Amino acid sequence: MIKLGIIGTNWITQQFVGAIKSLKEYDLTAVYSRRVETAEEFASENGARDTFTDLNEFFNSDVFDTVYIASPNSLHFEQAKQAVESGKNVIVEKPAFSNQQQMAEFQEILSAHPEVKFFEAARNIHTANFHAIEKQINQMEEITGAEFTYSKYSSRYDKVLAGEEPNVFSLKYAGGALQDLGVYTVYDAVTLFGLPDEVAYFPTLVNTGVDGKGTAVLKYADFTVVLNFSKMSNSEMTSEVSGLKDFIEIDDAGELTEISYHDTEGKRTVIGNTNLDNPMIEEAVDFAKVLLAPDDAENQKLYRYWNQLSINVNKVLYNLRQDAHIVFVNE
Structure with missing residues (x-):
């Protein structure tokens, strides 16, 4: 226990x-x-x-x-x-x-x-739907790019518009869109494709000094991944992983509630539609598996993998902020 x-x-x-x-x-x-x-x-x-x-x-x-x-x-x-x-x-x-x-x-x-x-x-990478994306990518002939979008209007932005500075929109508390919804999209990209060779970030700054929304570009050897995220607007734009004539469609890069594969003939097949009542159950199950059997060889392998992902995502997030010249207080 x-x-x-x-x-x-x-x-x-x-x-x-x-x-x-x-x-x-x-x-x-x-x-x-x-x-x-x-x-x-x-x-x-x-x-x-x-x-x-x-x-x-x-x-x-x-x-x-x-x-x-x-x-x-x-x-x-x-x-x-x-x-x-x-x-x-x-x-x-x-x-x-x-x-x-x-x-x-x-x-x-x-x-x-x-x-x-x-x-x-990072709950999204522990879901069955994310694993469906991973499995499908391994079966595709070639990956030519991807775009991940996660935008949800934050009720805290109302306070920003009223002249206040809530924690999630504060440089003092390391806030901003990249440090919130953007993390999900970075995890999507880094888990699926590894560390990029180059990154660039184009933020929209709000009056507290943080990014309310932004577009990040991750450059890999053979393709580019574009990340769109916002806490000051809503979007229902789907996300995609592009092949040649085929692609994976993702309803939402953060929630991942329905994943479909469009094959070279244009046929659409739902490959993931697990939608649990609580989206954090799957990560809690994964963490418990390691905590309760830390000496198991497979659990040790998983733990090292998740830890390295955390290191890699941290690096990408930091480099994106550096590119946009966003500096937190006391940093």
Whole structure:
């Protein structure tokens, strides 16, 4: 049984907790929040036994062995670092870290604590529908390009328009579209095609200084991948992986609810339409598999693969920001 503690009591934390409620491998035991009322309310609603408002007391406790971190992006590194040094396994919401220096330091800390596992919660690559894309790509004669789109209007953008600066649109908290919805599209590209040779990012900046939307271009040896993402507009544009006369159609690069293959004769076949009630169940299942059987050879291979993906995605995200001259506070 995985005893889980959580940092963050927002909607995405509730979604992850909802996912583990359907799984026998997890037990939510501890909630951390800066406000006692918030911690107690979340714990009461979700059956957790212990609450904390002091982060040191939280990590020094023995009531949980794995922590799920869903705090603002800029806090991930220090909290994940403290977790590992306290002997806790770490699941960090994407993006795990804001730059390559943080990732490199964190990997050194991980190496010093080999008994601890680290997972970046990039839910899209753990889904059955994403695996259907991978399988189909391996059967295609040639890949000539791809385009991934994920755009959802954020209610927090209303606050930006009103002159406020919510965390997800703040340089102080490592916010912006690339650091949120853009992470899904980068994970799509890097998982399917590896590290690009060159990157370029063309953002639309909002008055808080972060990117509200943007287009990224990833240049590979034989083709180009275009990423479109936005937190200041909606889009129902589909995504595609192009072959020669065939292509894969993806309804949404972040949600991945329906995947179809259009063959060389123009026939459309649905190859993935798994749509679970909670989109975080599949990643929670994958993490549990490794945490509960860490010595299994296949699980070790998977863990190394996911960790390397996290490193690679971190590099691409950082290079895209550098190209657009987006610098976070205190970076």
